[in-house]
Amino acid sequence: MKKFALIFIVLAFSHSYLLAQKPEGQQYDKEKLEAARVAFVTNRLDLKADQAEKFWPLFNQYNEDRGKLMDRISAINRSSSQEITDAKAKEMIQERLSLQQQLLDKEKIFMEEVTKAITPVQAIKLGGVNREFTRQVYRMHKGGEKGSRN
Known part of the structure; x- marks a missing residue:
């Protein structure tokens, strides 16, 4: 039911x-x-109700943080279509890689936390x-x- x-x-x-x-x-x-x-x-x-109660705050926070990082990556990608120098391009590459690493780090933390609320499956x-x-x-x-x- x-x-x-x-x-x-x-x-x-x-x-x-x-x-x-x-x-x-x-x-x-x-x-x-x-x-x-x-x-x-x-x-x-x-x-289950008890899982959902613990899961949704974690998921919502992760999604919000992830969204902010993705917005910053998108901004870098958009600005790369402009005329830029090699030095600026290298700087942008490093910034994008740093943001991608932050995304991965956040996902690792999220998975550690979320598997306390829901099963690994x-x-x-x-x-x-x-x-x-x-x-x-x-x-x-x-x-x-x-x-x-x-």
Whole structure:
């Protein structure tokens, strides 16, 4: 019965994601999207209530930290398309490598912490489940765009 309820929640939140799309050119409803992600990941990893209570704060903090580092890497990548000197390029390479190392270090710490909240099997599945959610949202968004063009 719990599985059925979780599946229903995932479907409801996925549907609410489509409804949360704003008109032409506006962004999505971030709260509804994150609620859908929580339901999807919780269901796919089969998180128990006590696991979810410990897991989500760790995951949210890791995601926030990772996002900041990825933004900095993206900024370096964008600025590399400008006219730069060899010296500046070397500096940018070192900065990007340093940020990538920080990403790896954060992931190691996250995995150590998260495996105290969830099983190692659930932890290893997390990356794939998260990508699966992103792909599903992308497909739903693309399907919504096609439907709105008619």
